[in-house]
Amino acid sequence: MSHPNWKRVVIKVGSALISPNQQGCSSHYLLSIAQFIVRCRANGTQVVLVSSGSVAAGAHLFPEQEKSNIAVKKAMAAAGQTEMIATWDRLFDFPSAQMLLTHADLRDRERYVSIRETIFSLLDHNVLPIVNENDTVTTDKLKVGDNDNLSAMVAAAADADALIICSDIDGLYDKNPHEHDDASLLKTVESIDASIYAMAGGAVKGGVGTGGMRTKIEAAEKAVSHGIDTYIINGFTELSFNMLLAGENPGTHFKPYEKPMKENVHWMTHTSNAQGEVIVEGDFDESLVRDSEQLTSSEIIDVKGEFSVGDTILVRKEDGTKLVKAKSNYSSCLLNFIANQENDEFASEFEEKTGPIISDQHVANLEKE
Numbered sequence: 001m002s003h004p005n006w007k008r009v010v011i012k013v014g015s016a017l018i019s020p021n022q023q024g025c026s027s028h029y030l031l032s033i034a035q036f037i038v039r040c041r042a043n044g045t046q047v048v049l050v051s052s053g054s055v056a057a058g059a060h061l062f063p064e065q066e067k068s069n070i071a072v073k074k075a076m077a078a079a080g081q082t083e084m085i086a087t088w089d090r091l092f093d094f095p096s097a098q099m100l101l102t103h104a105d106l107r108d109r110e111r112y113v114s115i116r117e118t119i120f121s122l123l124d125h126n127v128l129p130i131v132n133e134n135d136t137v138t139t140d141k142l143k144v145g146d147n148d149n150l151s152a153m154v155a156a157a158a159d160a161d162a163l164i165i166c167s168d169i170d171g172l173y174d175k176n177p178h179e180h181d182d183a184s185l186l187k188t189v190e191s192i193d194a195s196i197y198a199m200a201g202g203a204v205k206g207g208v209g210t211g212g213m214r215t216k217i218e219a220a221e222k223a224v225s226h227g228i229d230t231y232i233i234n235g236f237t238e239l240s241f242n243m244l245l246a247g248e249n250p251g252t253h254f255k256p257y258e259k260p261m262k263e264n265v266h267w268m269t270h271t272s273n274a275q276g277e278v279i280v281e282g283d284f285d286e287s288l289v290r291d292s293e294q295l296t297s298s299e300i301i302d303v304k305g306e307f308s309v310g311d312t313i314l315v316r317k318e319d320g321t322k323l324v325k326a327k328s329n330y331s332s333c334l335l336n337f338i339a340n341q342e343n344d345e346f347a348s349e350f351e352e353k354t355g356p357i358i359s360d361q362h363v364a365n366l367e368k369e
């Protein structure tokens with residue numbers, strides 16, 4: 001078979017490949033990945049690298065008994081990050097660039113657009129973007145938490161054709177092969193449903209990986225709904241990369257949706273987290289899904305959480321049915337205030353002047369889609 005016709009790919013490299021023994025970085029397994037990147041570029045394919053490994057690489061600098069402390073883990077990430085970037089950079093004779101992101105960056109539409117533009121500028125100038133989560137500044141509320149999901153968000157932002165997740169295992173098995181001798185490898189996944197998630201276990205306990213297969217399936221789900229071919233492959237062996245370049249599947253291939261979501265709907269669904277919820281009357285759902293600007297304070301039963309103007313909110317019914325995710329033009333405080341007004345006229349006059357609570361431009365239909 002001939003080499004694949006990719007315009008742009010995102011390659012995600014797991015910690016075990018970068019820091020196999022947690023004593024800094026090793027180029028042992030990175031050499032064949034770097035070679036693959038060089039060959040992709042020679043074929044005219046643009047490459048974005050998402051690299052884990054900063055925590056594992058920095059681990060040896062800190063005492064064993066302190067490593068579970070969050071502040072120390074962040075220090076490990078900060079120290080390991082420079083070594084990880086330097087190790088990659090040494091393997092290429094073209095320039096690379098470090099991009100450190102958090103979920104707070106990706107879920108903010110303006111910052112997301114800025115990230116996209118930076119990726120495209122780097123690629124246009126033949127610079128290899130190397131992305132990782134900015135572990136030193138994250139909190140539970142601000143982080144993606146694993147680089148599998150991060151790589152899928154980056155692949156969507158970069159409009160990639162393929163996402164290649166390089167792991168320490170051949171792909172997705174029907175059960176965790178580290179626990180079941182009779183596990184068998186899935187070569188192709190046509191669609192991702194609960195039965196696929198049920199196959200996935202977590203990472204090896206005490207190992208360097210985060211999330212195991214579960215986060216890889218989450219990543220695949222995000223990517224395929226954007227029309228991105230997704231592979232989980234064994235990054236330890238050069239054969240995986242030779243097969244990919246020959247147009248063959250060396251691991252598990254997740255097939256992309258034939259009709260991918262529109263870019264802004266995908267971002268709203270898979271990248272932007274809802275910061276709060278608006279609960280609406282049960283009989284209002286149909287008109288809301290047809291025309292989101294129909295939502296006025298008179299249909300709102302409750303407002304949950306704290307959100308600001310521009311944040312993404314989830315609109316749902318009292319029974320829990322999710323209707324739409326949308327950008328709110330009102331803060332939770334203001335929405336609570338007008339929804340609780342006895343005088344309906346005041347609220348409708350206010351909304352007429354201020355504009356719709358959510359607008360049709362930033363809305364994603366959920367279960368009703």
Ligand SMILES: Nc1ncnc2c1ncn2[C@@H]1O[C@H](COP(=O)(O)OP(=O)(O)O)[C@@H](O)[C@H]1O
Pocket residue numbers: 013014015016166167168169171172173174175176177178199200201202203204207208209210211212213214
């Ligand atoms: N169904 C499964 N198929 C394959 N691997 C699985 C499965 N369930 C759990 N795993 C575990 O997921 C691990 C890979 O994830 P992880 O350790 O997070 O690696 P990485 O650092 O590449 O992200 C495998 O080594 C394996 O232990």
Ligand SMILES: N[C@@H](CCC(=O)OP(=O)(O)O)C(=O)O
Pocket residue numbers: 013014015016051052053054055056077132133135145146147148208209210211212
């Ligand atoms: N940001 C972290 C990566 C965490 C992570 O997802 O690791 P992995 O499961 O090995 O891809 C680091 O650089 O160590």
